[in-house]
Amino acid sequence: MGILSRTSYIIRSKLNSVLNRAEDPTETLDYSYEQMRDQLQQVKRGIADLTTQKKRLEMQKRRLEENVDKHNDQARTAVQQGREDLARRALEKKKTKMNQIEDLERQISDLQQQQDKLIEQKNTLQSRIEEFRTKKETMKARHEAAKASSQVSEAVTATGEEFEDVGRAIERAEEKTEDMEARAAAMDELQESGAFEDVLSDKDDIDRELEQLETDSGVEAELETLKSEMGEGGGETDAEPAGDVESEAVEEDIEDMEAEVDDSEVEAELAELQDEENA
Incomplete structure (x- = not known):
């Protein structure tokens, strides 16, 4: 295979592949159906033209037949009048017209055969078109169903x-x-x-640890102060008779503690906290 032949073969194969991908089966079926209907119309037009030609020949034949009858009457009249020459001329024309009639009959017969053949082909083609139309609609329905099923499957998967x-x-x-x-x-x-x-x-780890220690020491100092205050208040509470209602005793202790805590104690605690901060 030469280079040109191989190139042509490759191009045709590529075009065929592209056409196969671009082809829509439903459109192809509709186009084929329309092509068949166009062929049917052409056959019908051919039958109509053939029938027209046959009718013209039949009309021409009838006119010739009328002339034959006319020439026959003319020959009879001429014989009656003793004009054999006129009778002979009339018979000659009659013979010519009869020959033409025979020729027309052969042509009409041929046209009739062609017309019958075309009608038979038309009927066959029409039957095939109807059968193809049924198959076409069935194939289109199957194609649409398969297409929808494929889309649904793609959506699901x-x-x-x-x-x-x-x-x-x-x-x-x-x-x-x-x-x-x-x-x-x-x-x-x-x-x-x-x-x-x-x-x-901008503080480092040491600064943060020292701050945490200072906070802890302040909390411990304040806790000790509270303990000492609670201890003093508790002694005075023990000296008093125990009551039946605990809530009243607690309220009295709190009031006594508040009374005993004077300004000097607050100042002392504040000074202690300041010393711890400065340490």
Whole structure:
């Protein structure tokens, strides 16, 4: 196979592949059906033209037959009048017309045979068209049903180009959402651990530990003060008779404690706290 032949073969195969992909079976069936109907119309026009020609020949034959009768009468009249010459001429014309009539009859017979043949072909073609139309509608219905079923299957199984794009979009959205959730969780964890404060603050670990110790010592000092105050108040409460109602006793103790805590004690506690802060 030469280069040109191979090139031509490849081009035809490529075009055939493209046409196969672009072909719509329903459109192809409709086009074929219309082509068959056009052929049927052509056959009908051919029958009509043939019938017209035959009718013209039949009309011409009738005129010739009328002339034959006329020439026959003329010959009879001429014989009666003793004009054999006129009778002979009339008979000659009669013979010519009869020959023409025979020729027309042969042509009419041929046209009639052609007309019968075309009518038979027309009937056969019309039957095939009706049969094809039924098959065409059936095939179109099957094709549409198969197409719908395929689309539904693709939708259910999430296949096909469009559904694959949708699936990829969902996957990307899920990945972005997971990244945002992970980032938010990381921010919360850093916030709780104080990492952000460490970044914003200029204090180091030693400064923060010393501050924590000072806070703890202040709390312990205040706790001891409260204990001592509660101890003094508790002794006075024991000296009093025990009552039946505990709530009243508690209220009296609180009032006694408030009465015993004077300004000097507050000043002493404040001085103690200041000494601890300065230590």
